[in-house]
Amino acid sequence: MALTNSGTISFPQVFAAQAYGDGKPSFSVTLLFDENDSQEELQATMEAALIAKFGEVPAKWVSPIKDGNTKTDKDNNQRPEYKGKWFIQLKSKEEHPPTVVNEANEPISVMEASEIYGGAIGRACYNAFAYEYMGKKGVSLYLK
Secondary structure (H helix, E strand, O other): OOOOOEEEEEEEEEEEEEEOOOOEEEEEEEEEEEEOOOOOOHHHHHHHHHHHHHOOOOOOOEEEEEHHOOOEEEOOOHHHHHHHEEEEEEEEEEEOOOEEEOOOOOOOOOOHHOOOOOOOOOEEEEEEEEEEEEEEEEEEEOOO
């Protein structure tokens, strides 16, 4: 299990699983980081997952690290809050709800959910999971 650096929380769904379209309900959160923030620890964790699964880091693989400068809304307009950022989305299945804690590492209850909102600063515990699907190799990040 690994821990992200502090980032800006976006679209937190950490207290109730939510389904999108025909998908299964899941918990999720997006974390935004300044484009100059280090990706070194995250990259090392992802590469370790790839090596564990494939014996090496594939020459081509899908990374969960996305460029915020290319993030657009439904009308194809640049999302200003993502400009100059990189971001990751972390998920967990409905049957594996994440543990949400405060700065003192004490669990936050649903009653205190107002402490977790888009724009707040937070970190996430995660596992990196390497996969191969339809010929593509990559890494997903699962909330813990």
